[in-house]
Structures are given as structure tokens and as C-alpha cells.
Amino acid sequence: MGLETNKVTYKKSWTLVKLNEFCTRISDGVHFKPEYINEGIPFISVKDVYNDKVHFDNCKYISLEAHKELIKRCFPEKDDILITKSGTIGRMALVPEKPEFSLFVSVALIKNIKERIDSKFLKFCLENFLNHINIAQDIKGGLLKNFHLEDIRQTLIPQLPISEQLNIVLKLEELFSELDKGIEDLKTAQLQLKTYRQSVLKWAFEGKLTNENVKDGALPKEWKIVDLKEVCEIKRGKSKHRPRNAPELYGGNYPFIQTGDIRNANGGYIKRYSQTYSEIGLAQSKLWPKGTLCITIAANIGETAILDFDACFPDSVVGLLSKSDVLLNKYLNYFFISFKQKLEELAPATAQKNINVDILEKVNIPLAPFTEQLKIIQEIESRLSVADKMEESIAQSMQQAEALRQSILKKAFSGELV
Structure with missing residues (x-):
């Protein structure tokens, strides 16, 4: 049956086939929680897949013996595709070369046939697809907290020569490189604002917002x-x-x-x-x-x-x-x-x-003296108000960047970029 595809626009001359035909295996991780240990083989769940990468910093670990059993069901290899399928759905990453790891049921593994479909192309294709379906709704009309492997297998994907796939990937990476740089700058600005807010409060209770000549480590005389x-x-x-x-x-x-x-x-x-x-x-x-x-x-x-x-x-x-x-x-x-x-x-x-x-x-x-407390409150609120407005502007720019990314993907798979 698959997820809805009628909202996705592809170039008319392209032939669409089921994703399952491009893959040797589409499976999810184990359906039970193994015993965790302090050090061992990484055990990856939905929380560890974000920002287009697999993150190992805060993951759980299992024994080598448990890993050997689990990979009989689901063995991630370099450039396979991971996609989160429950909780926060639709986050993707390509499997890195190292380290070896096992998967929990909340993450699906797509083993595409690399000679037929490029991993990056397929990942972009799935991202475009997920942008266009009503991801808040299940096929049956309820809230979509997860989707089934069979839905992924039956999803329609364009069948293109590898050379054409790589041209699309090259163009998307070029455009997204510029966009990602802008997003990184916005994230940096957000962190700077957070630091500024903390600094404003620190200065306030050191007396520096209302007294020009306060030395570090000392308070104003009347405090x-x-x-x-x-x-x-x-x-x-x-x-x-x-x-x-x-x-x-x-x-x-x-x-x-x-x-x-x-x-x-x-x-x-x-x-x-x-x-x-x-x-x-x-x-x-x-x-x-x-x-x-x-x-x-x-x-x-x-x-x-x-x-x-x-x-x-x-x-x-x-x-x-x-x-x-x-x-x-x-x-x-x-x-x-x-x-x-x-x-x-x-x-x-x-x-x-x-x-x-x-x-x-x-x-x-x-x-601080009572009257100075009033001035400190005014100084804090004045400065934080400016920070709030900047925060709103950054948030709007982030939304616009995400909308632009979706627009670029749509054009790519409508045949308008290459």
C-alpha cells in the first residue's frame, strides 16, 4: 500500500518503481532492549540519528556477543541509509564507515543496491517524499507516531541512470552547502544571544549595569x-x-x-x-x-x-x-x-x-539599594527585549531556510534543477 505519493511531483518523463526493487533489504532493529553495559558496541536508537548523522556520544552500549546475535537481523554497512520510524520520524543518515553498531526497532535500515541507486540520491529522494506527504497523518487518518517497513518498501522512487542521479546530487549539494552555511551562522547567532542573556544577568548582580566603575570581584559601595x-x-x-x-x-x-x-x-x-x-x-x-x-x-x-x-x-x-x-x-x-x-x-x-x-x-x-533594584530591572528588561526581537528574527530566518530547502528538493525532483 505504501505511504501517500499523490502530493509528490516528479518529472513526467521519469519512471517510478517501488523502493523495494532498489534494495536487498529493508528492516528495522531489534524489537527488545538488550542488556546495556558501560563500554562495548554502540546500540543506536531514534535519539542518536539527527542532523544527517549517526551520533555516538550519548548512545547505549551492548556486548560483542549480543551484537553478533542482533546483526543477524539488521547489519548496518557503509552508505546504507538509516531512517527513524517511530517517535521523531523521518530523520535520516548514511551509515559511516566506522564504528560497527546495532540498531533498535525505532530505526529502519535501507540496504540499497549501490549499482542501481546512489545512496545520497535515494536519501534526498526520501527527504523530498517525506516533505510532501502529510507526515502528521497516518494512512488511516490517525496521528502518525510511526510508519511500517512495508510502507517504506512500497514507496515509489524515480528510476534514473546513475549518471543522472549523480548530477542531481551534485547540484543539490552545491545549493545546500550555501544554505547550510547560512543556517550554521544563524545557530551561532543563537548561541551568542544565549551567552549575551547570561552575561546581562551576571553583570546585573555584579552591579555593572548601573555602576560604571565596579571592579571585578567587588560590589558597589551601598550593596x-x-x-x-x-x-x-x-x-x-x-x-x-x-x-x-x-x-x-x-x-x-x-x-x-x-x-x-x-x-x-x-x-x-x-x-x-x-x-x-x-x-x-x-x-x-x-x-x-x-x-x-x-x-x-x-x-x-x-x-x-x-x-x-x-x-x-x-x-x-x-x-x-x-x-x-x-x-x-x-x-x-x-x-x-x-x-x-x-x-x-x-x-x-x-x-x-x-x-x-x-x-x-x-x-x-x-x-542592591531598593531604588537601584528598579533601575536594574529596567536595564535587564530593556536588553533582554532587544535579544528577544533578535531571537524572533533568527527563528523566522531558520523557518525560511527550511522552506527554501524543501523548495530546492521539490525543483530537483520535478526536473527543474538539472
Whole structure:
């Protein structure tokens, strides 16, 4: 049956044949997880195939004995094609010469007959094909979380002389080389922006945004270092009832904030919530006032956001209420954003990393005079606003680059490039 092909436009004079006819084997990796070891033969899954390459940096490893058994089903060799077929589908790579590796079921292996179809040509052909089908939809109309090997085998591919295939590959590589250079420049700019954001926050709490002559390692004269507990009330959220998912706790008028709501606020204000407490839920919890700074203390440690309404939250979140005449909550929020990595380092080395109120109470915060805190917030927001606009521009350019790549592929397989 194959995946849909009616949205793919090929040159009218080309003959289309099923991919299976160009291959000696189309298979996926093993359908079970073998025993992993610290060092051995790389075991590649969907997460290891991206950016047109097979990545071995963070892969799992299996024993040589297990590998010898697994390659009876699926043995990758140089210039075979890998394509991810579940989870994130459609990412491809040519098999490198070394090292030898085994495959998990989430990755398919295409052993094309090199004398009939060039590997790079076939990879470009499949990329063009996947760009044109409705990859969000299954053949049966549901969400496509994976596709079947038989769908790949039955996919129609143009049958061309090798010389014509190589001409198309040469032209595509020439055009994509220029495009990829532009994309690399955009990615570099993104990294530079990330570094700049970190630098802005670092300068802010060194006093350098509002004081011209501050020396490295010193704070402005009127600043001081204080323990957080000196300038802030620090308490965990409450959720006493067991089980926590008891239906009578929910569905009322009191917003119930969870760690995901804090993460989604992206360091700003929490303006949305997905759950509410009833009167029963409120009775076993606590309603925190608008303006409370929320900080996550387990799993994703140190995510912060400010309540834009009164709300409850569980004990996986700590509420920080600044002394209003000493410390601005936005100033404290930006401090914790700059301090996030160090806060994670303070977490005890246990299986499930987390921090607690005791750790937070002892955090040292560079405290600027109250009026200067306002200026620091303004400086931070002004500079980060410029960075945000640049980020948006880069994101648009990345989208345009991807659209251009798809357009080039379409022209190549419509016979308009060569």
C-alpha cells in the first residue's frame, strides 16, 4: 500500500518503481532492549540519528556477543541509509564507515543496491517524499507516531541512470552547502544571544549595569550580601491530602499551580493554570497571594515564575514572599534565573535531585539599594527585549531556510534543477 505519493511531483518523463526493487533489504532493529553495559558496541536508537548523522556520544552500549546475535537481523554497512520510524520520524543518515553498531526497532535500515541507486540520491529522494506527504497523518487518518517497513518498501522512487542521479546530487549539494552555511551562522547567532542573556544577568548582580566603575570581584559601595532568609519569607507549598488525585479536591474556584505551569511561564508571570482546587482542596492547602515568586525544588530544579493571581501549589514548589520595602520580587526572580545552575549544584547527590527550604534560606543574594533594584530591572528588561526581537528574527530566518530547502528538493525532483 505504501505511504501517500499523490502530493509528490516528479518529472513526467521519469519512471517510478517501488523502493523495494532498489534494495536487498529493508528492516528495522531489534524489537527488545538488550542488556546495556558501560563500554562495548554502540546500540543506536531514534535519539542518536539527527542532523544527517549517526551520533555516538550519548548512545547505549551492548556486548560483542549480543551484537553478533542482533546483526543477524539488521547489519548496518557503509552508505546504507538509516531512517527513524517511530517517535521523531523521518530523520535520516548514511551509515559511516566506522564504528560497527546495532540498531533498535525505532530505526529502519535501507540496504540499497549501490549499482542501481546512489545512496545520497535515494536519501534526498526520501527527504523530498517525506516533505510532501502529510507526515502528521497516518494512512488511516490517525496521528502518525510511526510508519511500517512495508510502507517504506512500497514507496515509489524515480528510476534514473546513475549518471543522472549523480548530477542531481551534485547540484543539490552545491545549493545546500550555501544554505547550510547560512543556517550554521544563524545557530551561532543563537548561541551568542544565549551567552549575551547570561552575561546581562551576571553583570546585573555584579552591579555593572548601573555602576560604571565596579571592579571585578567587588560590589558597589551601598550593596551588601545577605542570606535569602533575611529579606524573604520562604515556605513550601501544601498538599496534605492522600491520595493527591482525589476528585473531591478539584474543580472549584481556586487556581492550583503545578511545576508545568511554572515552566510554561518561562521566567515571567504565571497567567494561566490548568487545574483548580475546590473548597476541600483549599482546606488542605494554602492560598498564596498574587506576586509570590514560585520556585521548583524537585526534578527541574530552580524554575521560577511570579503569580499573577492568588493560587495554591504543592510541596514540590516553594513560595518566596519578599519584604516589600527591601527586595523587589522581579529583582529576586532575575537573580534566581541567573543562579539556576549554581542552585542545581547545591542539590544533594541522590537518585532524585532536589533542594529544600534550608538550602534556599542560606542562598547569598547581592542586595542592591531598593531604588537601584528598579533601575536594574529596567536595564535587564530593556536588553533582554532587544535579544528577544533578535531571537524572533533568527527563528523566522531558520523557518525560511527550511522552506527554501524543501523548495530546492521539490525543483530537483520535478526536473527543474538539472
